[in-house]
Amino acid sequence: MENKIPYKIYLEESELPKSWYNVRADMKTKPAPLLNPATGKPMTLDELSVVFCKELAKQELDNDTAYIAIPEEILDFYKMYRPAPLVRAYFLEKALGTPAKIYYKFEGNNTSGSHKLNSAIAQAYYAKKQGLKGVTTETGAGQWGTALSMACAYFDLDCKVYMVKVSYEQKPFRREVMRTYGAAVTPSPSDTTKVGREILEKFPGTTGSLGCAISEAVEAAVSHEGYRYVLGSVLSQVLLHQSIIGLETMAACDKYDIKPDVIIGCAGGGSNLGGLISPFMGRKLRGEADYKFIAVEPASCPSLTRGKYAYDFCDTGMVCPLAKMYTLGSGFIPSPNHAGGLRYHGMSSVLSELYDEGLIEARSVEQTSVFEAAQYFARVEGTLPAPESSHAIRAAIDEAIKCKETGEEKTILFGLTGTGYFDMVAYQKFNDGVMNDYIPTDDEIAKSLANLPKL
Amino acid sequence: MENKIPYKIYLEESELPKSWYNVRADMKTKPAPLLNPATGKPMTLDELSVVFCKELAKQELDNDTAYIAIPEEILDFYKMYRPAPLVRAYFLEKALGTPAKIYYKFEGNNTSGSHKLNSAIAQAYYAKKQGLKGVTTETGAGQWGTALSMACAYFDLDCKVYMVKVSYEQKPFRREVMRTYGAAVTPSPSDTTKVGREILEKFPGTTGSLGCAISEAVEAAVSHEGYRYVLGSVLSQVLLHQSIIGLETMAACDKYDIKPDVIIGCAGGGSNLGGLISPFMGRKLRGEADYKFIAVEPASCPSLTRGKYAYDFCDTGMVCPLAKMYTLGSGFIPSPNHAGGLRYHGMSSVLSELYDEGLIEARSVEQTSVFEAAQYFARVEGTLPAPESSHAIRAAIDEAIKCKETGEEKTILFGLTGTGYFDMVAYQKFNDGVMNDYIPTDDEIAKSLANLPKL
Numbered sequence A, B: 001m002e003n004k005i006p007y008k009i010y011l012e013e014s015e016l017p018k019s020w021y022n023v024r025a026d027m028k029t030k031p032a033p034l035l036n037p038a039t040g041k042p043m044t045l046d047e048l049s050v051v052f053c054k055e056l057a058k059q060e061l062d063n064d065t066a067y068i069a070i071p072e073e074i075l076d077f078y079k080m081y082r083p084a085p086l087v088r089a090y091f092l093e094k095a096l097g098t099p100a101k102i103y104y105k106f107e108g109n110n111t112s113g114s115h116k117l118n119s120a121i122a123q124a125y126y127a128k129k130q131g132l133k134g135v136t137t138e139t140g141a142g143q144w145g146t147a148l149s150m151a152c153a154y155f156d157l158d159c160k161v162y163m164v165k166v167s168y169e170q171k172p173f174r175r176e177v178m179r180t181y182g183a184a185v186t187p188s189p190s191d192t193t194k195v196g197r198e199i200l201e202k203f204p205g206t207t208g209s210l211g212c213a214i215s216e217a218v219e220a221a222v223s224h225e226g227y228r229y230v231l232g233s234v235l236s237q238v239l240l241h242q243s244i245i246g247l248e249t250m251a252a253c254d255k256y257d258i259k260p261d262v263i264i265g266c267a268g269g270g271s272n273l274g275g276l277i278s279p280f281m282g283r284k285l286r287g288e289a290d291y292k293f294i295a296v297e298p299a300s301c302p303s304l305t306r307g308k309y310a311y312d313f314c315d316t317g318m319v320c321p322l323a324k325m326y327t328l329g330s331g332f333i334p335s336p337n338h339a340g341g342l343r344y345h346g347m348s349s350v351l352s353e354l355y356d357e358g359l360i361e362a363r364s365v366e367q368t369s370v371f372e373a374a375q376y377f378a379r380v381e382g383t384l385p386a387p388e389s390s391h392a393i394r395a396a397i398d399e400a401i402k403c404k405e406t407g408e409e410k411t412i413l414f415g416l417t418g419t420g421y422f423d424m425v426a427y428q429k430f431n432d433g434v435m436n437d438y439i440p441t442d443d444e445i446a447k448s449l450a451n452l453p454k455l
Helices: A046-051 A054-061 A074-082 A089-097 A115-130 A143-154 A165-170 A172-179 A194-202 A210-220 A236-255 A271-285 A349-356 A365-380 A388-405 A424-431 A442-449 B045-051 B054-061 B071-082 B089-098 B117-129 B143-155 B167-171 B171-182 B194-202 B210-222 B236-255 B271-285 B351-357 B367-381 B386-408 B422-430 B440-447
Strands: A019-021 A068-070 A085-089 A099-105 A133-138 A158-164 A184-188 A228-229 A262-266 A292-298 A308-313 A322-326 A361-365 A410-418 B019-023 B067-069 B086-088 B103-107 B134-139 B158-164 B184-188 B227-229 B262-266 B292-297 B308-313 B322-328 B361-365 B411-416
Touching: A019 A089, A019 A236, A019 A271, A019 A349, A019 B194, A019 B411, A046 A054, A046 A210, A046 A236, A046 A349, A054 A115, A054 A236, A085 A236, A089 A099, A089 A165, A089 A194, A089 A365, A099 A388, A115 A133, A115 A143, A115 A236, A133 A210, A143 A158, A143 A388, A158 A165, A158 A172, A158 A210, A165 A172, A165 A184, A172 A184, A172 B422, A184 A210, A194 A210, A210 A228, A236 A271, A236 A410, A236 B236, A262 A271, A262 A388, A271 A292, A271 A349, A271 A410, A271 B411, A292 A349, A292 A388, A322 A349, A361 A388, A365 A424, A365 B143, A388 A410, A424 B134, A424 B171, A424 B361, B019 B236, B045 B210, B054 B117, B054 B236, B067 B103, B071 B086, B071 B117, B071 B422, B086 B236, B089 B103, B089 B167, B089 B367, B089 B386, B103 B236, B103 B386, B117 B134, B117 B143, B117 B236, B134 B143, B134 B210, B143 B158, B143 B171, B158 B167, B158 B171, B158 B210, B171 B184, B184 B210, B194 B210, B236 B271, B236 B351, B236 B411, B271 B292, B271 B351, B292 B351, B308 B440, B322 B351, B361 B386, B367 B386, B386 B411
Parallel strands: A099 A410, A133 A158, A133 A228, A158 A184, A262 A292, A262 A410, A292 A361, B103 B411, B134 B158, B134 B227, B158 B184, B262 B292, B262 B411, B292 B361
Antiparallel strands: A019 A068, A085 A099, A308 A322, B019 B067, B086 B103, B308 B322
């Protein structure tokens, strides 16, 4: 195989982005502001700064600055594991017999196993700069918690992680990675917080959810001096940091004259999808280019495809600000059958607004077909993907097969957010043929949506 | 941090080696030949071809050809996960406050998690080319088995893996990775082979060893039509394939004018160490340059530092040819306390000869200090290392600290063979403070060595 475009494109260190890109600056309709649940008014910088580091609160509220310089210390850390390669999936194309050209941006070549480290190091940096003792957070599949524990170890910050109970039990090894990096890990819901105790009382035996874990982590932050809460997805600041994915991808595409027609990402809270598509969406919003964007979510937690665009709580305990987003209701607890980390009831406000304007498409996929794609990809392309990432693989393969049928030579780009090395319990279920698909009923979703906050 | 030498050096695709380098060609005293245990005479090509693929048997016997072209199909596969980066350990240097310059060749960025894939794909390729149905093998920590299952999936070969029982139990997730790639995995010793049943009868409750698993895999190969046995270390053919590590490293060093003074690798059977140092050793043997080479082995299985240079069986069941090597005796079963994969009783004949001639130094390190180095490295350099690789990290850190004391600005290069993502049971023991060091007594070793074959 002699190819003009190498199998893997690594940018030179000198070509790495020096600023993050804030897609909100190019959006005509800005994402709706976070609201104070007590007053119903937009959260102020001062109010947000009780929960978040001040600099991050500023980034959260900044809808206007298109490029924000990445601090030198963060650029240094990025050099540990970036650039991430843009991979031409020659083997996958050949196996599928498709005329499509397939590329993926692979974010899994670091110990956190995913793109989450891009924002973790930024949030840890600002916490350190503010002189804090430590941070609290939640984690679902464990990727975010691992990333944060690595970032906190680097800046010598204390790190308290509330881990969704089902993942804590299914992924004990993730916990050990976090402990190796010095983090304290608690299964959520727990009896260490007021909100955790309330949830346990109301739903005994619950396997938890990101929404519960967020409530506990926020409570732990505001009730400990010198701590702030950090979040790995959903927030606009996280999409900002994750724009490094899209910026690197775009630089590699421009360098090799690659013009993607379709850009695909898995969507839980939106951090990866938002980060990957941001700069491309910027071009689209400025009328410089056009792309078809596809958000892929699990059929078991379909916030975009079956949720409602409305203000909702970000967490089950209702302690966080209200966000306008596509949501299944903050009380929605996805089936524990679902193996991936895309179990959040809502979706980034930025992506929700773009989706509502028709600038992004969305589809949901079922778990078994996701693992079929994952196994196929592992065997053909060599990398065992994370279940989350495999939602994007599923859609990319489906698009490539469509090209085979129509003969179209489309260029398909997707985000391979991470590796599945800590997801072998799920793979084992798949290997043993005992994996279940689960799709919530209309009634279940309607019941959950009935509890949206009244404004 | 602005540096002339980037944090990570990735060669261009066009700069990748096109041939393997066979260090035996430059050795004045060749490694002693494999002997037929029945006749006591050197194994012939025909005899070896009963167990190994013919082309691999040829490579095993070839002490003269310095460069062997890598087949195109293997070069293609290498592009999936190579080049492996040569990393400048800026963060580690800074944390240690050492004047030394530290580099490591990182082989962990692939799903097998280690360098083992370099030889697995070569061995699978020659098996396919010979028209075989499949291959059998043993695996210790599971890295080799995973690598082979990936390689077999790529060439659509059947793959039977005998996995050392202690690892099978400590690392169930490795088994699932292998199954995801379609391999059949059996804990060893097992009742599926004659030799396995004999070992079980003689040592009921044994947790197994590489030596046992090799015997079972060889028996499975020769008793199934269309199968051959493949081995992930020790053999000269494996060192040949693994020379890709050293060749890439040398190309990167030459490109950036990096001149290593000390080259360090962990040593179990010798595949990584041999692969890393081969081309550098070639230069040394040809009088073109000088390097200090250090083999680092576990104190629990110290074949170089406490073994004997003699002909011995390669396997516990004594079904394999005899090899002259540094050995602890083929009956030596390392303590199950030891977490790493460096549990083989012998050492590559090539490395044994070089060590015997004083061209390589060796040292052994204890498990707790290895994990201390591992955790330190993980926090400072970001990558959670495999326990095996961490033996080399321990020695590299020790060398760098010596430089700090003496003020010497040495250039230290070590092999980071893989990641520890499937070794979290061991990390958990370390995190919980319940890890044990184990050093065999002189009596234990003498007793095991008393059973060397009489020639």
